[in-house]
Amino acid sequence: MSEPHKETPEELDRENARPVADPAPTGGPQAEPTPSPVRDEGVLLEVDHVTLRFGGVVALNDVSFSLRKGEIFGLIGPNGAGKTTCFNAMTGVYRPTEGQIRFQGESIVGKKKHQITRGGIARTFQNVRLFPEMTALENVMVGADAHHKTSVISALFRLPRFWREEKSGRARSLELLRFVGIAHRAGDVSRNLSYGEQRRLEIARALATNPTLLCLDEPAAGFNPAEKEDLLQLIRKIRDTGVTVLLIEHDMRLVMGVTDRIVVLEFGKKIAEGTPAEVRDNPSVIAAYLGVPTDAA
Amino acid sequence: MSEKASFRSNGGVRGWLGRQPVWVRWLVILVAAVAAYMLPYIGDVPVIGPQIVTEGIDWPSALFNMSYYVLLALGLNVVVGYAGLLDLGYVGFFAVGAYGTALLTSPDSILYEDTGWKWLMAVPAALILTMIAGVILGWPTLRLRGDYLAIVTLGFAEIIRIVATSTDVLRGDRGFASIPHPPGSWGGEPIFGVTDAIPYFWLGLTVIILVILGVRNLDRSRVGRSWLAIREDEEAAEVMGVRTFKYKLWAFAIGAFIGGLGGVLFAGEQSFINSQTFVLQFSILVLAGVVMGGSGNMAGAILGGVLISYIPDRLRGLSVGDTDLYEYRFALFGAVIIIIMVLRPQGLIPSRRRAMELKDREKEVAPQ
Ligand SMILES: Nc1ncnc2c1ncn2[C@@H]1O[C@H](COP(=O)(O)OP(=O)(O)OP(=O)(O)O)[C@@H](O)[C@H]1O
Ligand SMILES: [Mg+2]
Numbered sequence: 224m225s226e227p228h229k230e231t232p233e234e235l236d237r238e239n240a241r242p243v244a245d246p247a248p249t250g251g252p253q254a255e256p257t258p259s260p261v262r263d264e265g266v267l268l269e270v271d272h273v274t275l276r277f278g279g280v281v282a283l284n285d286v287s288f289s290l291r292k293g294e295i296f297g298l299i300g301p302n303g304a305g306k307t308t309c310f311n312a313m314t315g316v317y318r319p320t321e322g323q324i325r326f327q328g329e330s331i332v333g334k335k336k337h338q339i340t341r342g343g344i345a346r347t348f349q350n351v352r353l354f355p356e357m358t359a360l361e362n363v364m365v366g367a368d369a370h371h372k373t374s375v376i377s378a379l380f381r382l383p384r385f386w387r388e389e390k391s392g393r394a395r396s397l398e399l400l401r402f403v404g405i406a407h408r409a410g411d412v413s414r415n416l417s418y419g420e421q422r423r424l425e426i427a428r429a430l431a432t433n434p435t436l437l438c439l440d441e442p443a444a445g446f447n448p449a450e451k452e453d454l455l456q457l458i459r460k461i462r463d464t465g466v467t468v469l470l471i472e473h474d475m476r477l478v479m480g481v482t483d484r485i486v487v488l489e490f491g492k493k494i495a496e497g498t499p500a501e502v503r504d505n506p507s508v509i510a511a512y513l514g515v516p517t518d519a520a
Numbered sequence: 521m522s523e524k525a526s527f528r529s530n531g532g533v534r535g536w537l538g539r540q541p542v543w544v545r546w547l548v549i550l551v552a553a554v555a556a557y558m559l560p561y562i563g564d565v566p567v568i569g570p571q572i573v574t575e576g577i578d579w580p581s582a583l584f585n586m587s588y589y590v591l592l593a594l595g596l597n598v599v600v601g602y603a604g605l606l607d608l609g610y611v612g613f614f615a616v617g618a619y620g621t622a623l624l625t626s627p628d629s630i631l632y633e634d635t636g637w638k639w640l641m642a643v644p645a646a647l648i649l650t651m652i653a654g655v656i657l658g659w660p661t662l663r664l665r666g667d668y669l670a671i672v673t674l675g676f677a678e679i680i681r682i683v684a685t686s687t688d689v690l691r692g693d694r695g696f697a698s699i700p701h702p703p704g705s706w707g708g709e710p711i712f713g714v715t716d717a718i719p720y721f722w723l724g725l726t727v728i729i730l731v732i733l734g735v736r737n738l739d740r741s742r743v744g745r746s747w748l749a750i751r752e753d754e755e756a757a758e759v760m761g762v763r764t765f766k767y768k769l770w771a772f773a774i775g776a777f778i779g780g781l782g783g784v785l786f787a788g789e790q791s792f793i794n795s796q797t798f799v800l801q802f803s804i805l806v807l808a809g810v811v812m813g814g815s816g817n818m819a820g821a822i823l824g825g826v827l828i829s830y831i832p833d834r835l836r837g838l839s840v841g842d843t844d845l846y847e848y849r850f851a852l853f854g855a856v857i858i859i860i861m862v863l864r865p866q867g868l869i870p871s872r873r874r875a876m877e878l879k880d881r882e883k884e885v886a887p888q
Contacts, residue, residue, distance in 0.1 A: 314759055340761035352756040354749050365749050368742040369761025375770050378741035379734055385741060392742075432761050 265291045266328075267467050268313070268344075268436055273322035275305075275312055275491075282308040283319070284491040290436065295458060295468045297482035297499070299475070301511055304488040306471045307349055310438050314346050315339045326436070341369050345434035347425040349441050349471075355414035359405060359424050362413050363396035366431030399427040403457060419450055423457070430461070437461060438469045443477055455481050475512070479503065487511065556725055559583055560718045574830075576837025576846060580717035584789055586829040587724025588614075588782040592806045593825030594731050594818065595778030600807065601816035601871065602744065603771035604751030605662070606670040609677030611803040613776040616653045617783025618793050619684065620646030622696035629696060630689055639700045639788045647780045654776025655769060662768045677803055684795040695794025699787050712788070720789045727785065731778055732818060738774070739818075747771060812860050814867025823868055831856060 268290040275283040282305045290296050298306050311317040313324055315336040324331050331339050345366075354362050371388045378385050400406040403423040408416055413424055422442055429437055439458070443451045451474065458481055462468050472478045478485065479499040487495040487502060489511040495502050502508055537545055560580045563573040573579040592614060599607045623629045624642035635642075661672045684690045701712040702723060711719045738744055746767040749757035758764045787793055809828035814820025831853055838845040845852070860868060 316755070316759070336755075336758040337761045337763050340759060346759060348756065352753050354752040354756070356752060357745070357748060361745055361748075364742075365745050365757065365762065366760050368745060371742055373742055375738065375743055375774075378743045379737055381737055389741065428760060 267292045267326070268469075269323075269325040270309070270313070271323040271325065273309075273312060273319045273324060275308055275317060276320045281491050283312065283488075285322070286488065286491070286493050287322075288486045288493065288496055290467060290469060291484075292467055293462065293465065294483040295462050295470060295481055297478045297485035298469060298471045298488065299473070299478055299485060300488035300494075303490075305491040306488055307440055308491075309488070310346055310440055310469075310471065313339075313438065314344055337369070340432050340434075343433070343435035344438065345429035345432045345436070346438040347422075347429050347440055347442060349444070351418075351421045351425055353413045353421055353424060353428070355412070357413060358410055359400060359413050359416060359420075359427075360393070360396055360409040362424055363399055363427050363431045364392050366428040367392040367396050369432040396427075396431055399430050400424075402430070402460070403427045404453075418445060422446075422454075426457070426461075430466070434466060436467045436469060438471075440471045441473060442470070443472060443474060451477055475503075553729060557722060560721060574833045574836060576835075577833050578717065580721055582830065582833040583721040584717045584724055585833060586826050587721055587728060588786050589806065589809065589829035590728055590822050590825035591724070591731065591782040591785070592779055593809045593813065593821040593828075594728070594735065595775045595782070596806050596810050597815060597818065597821035598735060598738075598778065599771050599775035600810055601821065602739065602747040602751070603768055604747075605768060605771060606666065607673045607772075607775070608670045608807065609673035609675065609680075609800075609803055610775070610779055610806055611798055611800070612657075612673075612677035612680040613650050613653060613779030614783040614786070614802070615677075615680050615684065615798040616650045616776075617646050617780030618787040618797070619690060619696075619783075620649040620780070621784050621787040622699050622793055623689075626696035626699045628691060628694075628698070639702050643784050646784050647777055650776045650780025650783070651773045654773040657776075658769045658772035662765060662772065674800075674803075677798075677800060681795060681798050681800070684798065690795070692795050695792055695797075697792045699791045699793070701791065702788050714791075717789070720785070724785055727781055728822075731781070732822075735774075735778075735818060743767065743770070808857055812857055812867060814869040814871055816871035817867070817869055820867050820869035820871065827856075828853075 266289050270286055270288050273283050273286050274281065284305075286305070286309065298309060300306055308317065312319050313326075313331070315331065315334055315338070319332060326339075326342060326344060329342075331342065331344075334342070354365065357365070371392060373385045373388050376382070397406060397409060400409050403426050405416070405420050405423050405427070408420055408424075413421060416424060426437075426439065426442065442458075443454050446454060455477060458468055458470065470478065470482060482499055484497065485495075485499055485502045486493055487505070487508050489507075494507045494511060495505045497505070537548060540548075560583060563569045563579060574582040577585075592610065595613070596607065596610045599605050599610070621639065621642045623631050624635045624637045624645060625639060626632065629635075637645075657673070657676050661669055664672060685692045701710065701714075702720075704711040712723075713719075739747075746757065746762045746764075749760070749762055750764050750767060754764055786797075805828050806825070809824030810821050811824070812827065813822065813824025832846070832849040835845045835849045835852065864870070
């Protein structure tokens with residue numbers, strides 16, 4: 224399968240250090256992010272001629288595609304094609320060298336990671352990155368906290384808002400653990416969870432931030448066929464709750480079975496886009512996957 | 521078993537306590553608090569009492585020393601233990617709290633004509649000053665990671681010390697005298713006098729209890745979760761919506777506030793401070809205490825604070841043959857730290873989480 228590689232970005236600390244005003248207010252824990260002017264009704268996310276270079280490496284080369292609300296969208300390509308980099312650009316981990324990324328009609332380039340998250344994009348990581356010493360429940364609650372407004376002062380003096388949000392956050396987190404099927408592990412420290420459970424926990428944690436768009440980076444990596452089947456069900460279930468899903472996946476069968484549309488990347492370039500059937504028959508996709516032996520997934 | 525119970529259950533005293541009904545827990549805590557207030561009289565307990573009390577320094581004074589060391593350890597534990605930020609210059613905040621008090625209250629201060637405040641009036645101002653110092657230090661430096669932060673904080677404490685040594689306003693060696701004591705009188709006599717340190721210890725203990733309650737509330741809220749998330753994976757935390765900079769800055773400000781509390785109490789008891797009081801060793805000692813006791817865990821930090829203050833004080837006035845043990849306090853102290861760290865690398869009272877982290881690492885090093 225895919226080789227592990229570094230996902231940690233160069234220091235983006237200058238960005239971190241600058242204080243930021245609160246992002247656009249969001250309704251409450253359960254509310255949809257505030258609607259903003261959307262140019263095309265159906266479009267949720269627009270990647271617009273994005274180029275991203277690391278020194279000499281061109282990880283993304285003039286990539287454009289857009290996601291529609293409510294679909295399951297596949298992002299595929301051989302190792303090193305730039306899929307994870309694309310996620311990182313969308314979630315504020317990297318800043319595109321050129322081009323624009325618009326979410327609900329609004330540019331997210333230059334926004335901070337936590338702002339983007341609260342704006343409605345959540346993600347998981349290719350190499351699971353949970354908070355290992357926290358319990359499963361606490362992990363999810365960190366996600367749920369994204370929309371909480373309890374201040375340090377109200378936490379210190381346990382003001383009513385603290386109790387209210389703690390209670391609702393906890394209930395919602397438990398519900399999400401149940402949703403992904405690991406409620407029985409709620410009280411266990413997440414490092415003790417099995418690999419499959421950890422992957423599910425990451426999904427629950429991302430869902431807790433109340434995303435409009437959920438990005439999953441190879442959620443089925445290392446799964447056996449039965450586990451993959453379960454995951455497919457879960458992804459469909461997530462979509463049915465109204466969340467748009469962007470899925471990176473190596474397993475062609477899995478991608479073909481669940482996605483509505485697919486974009487194929489190779490060496491940072493988009494080489495194909497379309498429905499699973501269209502993409503499957505596209506000669507350059509076949510070449511990318513079969514023609515270059517070292518890249519075969 | 522309910523989810524809550526399974527979340528807390530664990531072996532040892534804490535595990536046992538966690539399984540008791542709420543009223544039992546509070547009763548145990550109440551008894552412990554009362555026992556702490558009775559500590560000045562422990563010398564009257566037959567057999568063990570006389571072994572515990574210090575000989576070279578009167579026992580209540582030793583207890584008061586412990587109280588401000590414990591405060592410092594609790595404050596540093598928020599910064600180092602909870603938020604995972606290595607602060608080597610923590611004594612700087614203690615100094616700011618003490619100097620703030622001195623400047624506002626001592627007749628030696630250039631501000632005396634204008635202020636000449638009582639101790640209690642100076643407390644809020646001095647504490648706000650320390651929090652501001654924490655934010656000023658944190659604002660530019662919290663973007664740095666690990667080692668760099670440690671070096672900058674080290675520099676901060678040295679700057680404070682050197683400014684105190686060499687500026688006229690802060691009076692260097694000559695220091696500030698006649699800093700007023702805390703207010704209050706009992707039957708015509710002031711409660712906080714010069715001879716009896718017991719009231720100071722009680723005051724310190726009360727402050728400690730309030731700090732413990734406050735920090736506990738923060739720890740068991742989104743604030744504590746955010747700190748822990750930052751400690752474990754800062755980037756993942758931010759991607760999950762945690763405003764990492766904000767919470768790191770809060771950890772710094774809260775740590776500074778608690779350190780400032782220590783300084784304010786210290787100034788009120790000693791009534792005199794000068795630039796010799798705030799040497800760098802002090803910061804290192806407190807950090808050693810936190811790590812030794814078990815960082816990331818308040819019980820551990822408290823124990824660490826007690827030990828770093830108690831061990832040297834206990835050695836005072838003891839001698840083996842002709843050698844005065846107090847002279848060797850740092851050597852003995854170093855030996856004790858080494859022994860503890862070899863036998864219990866996660867600290868005397870490890871944080872549950874830290875203990876697990878280390879156990880796993882042991883397994884990685886020595887697979888069966
Ligand atoms: N932080 C970085 N610094 C330098 N180069 C990087 C960095 N991150 C990614 N790259 C490079 O960018 C290219 C695209 O990497 P990316 O991780 O996006 O690929 P991917 O499609 O996710 O591959 P995989 O299937 O292996 O996960 C690779 O050549 C990689 O080496
Ligand atoms: Mg990848």
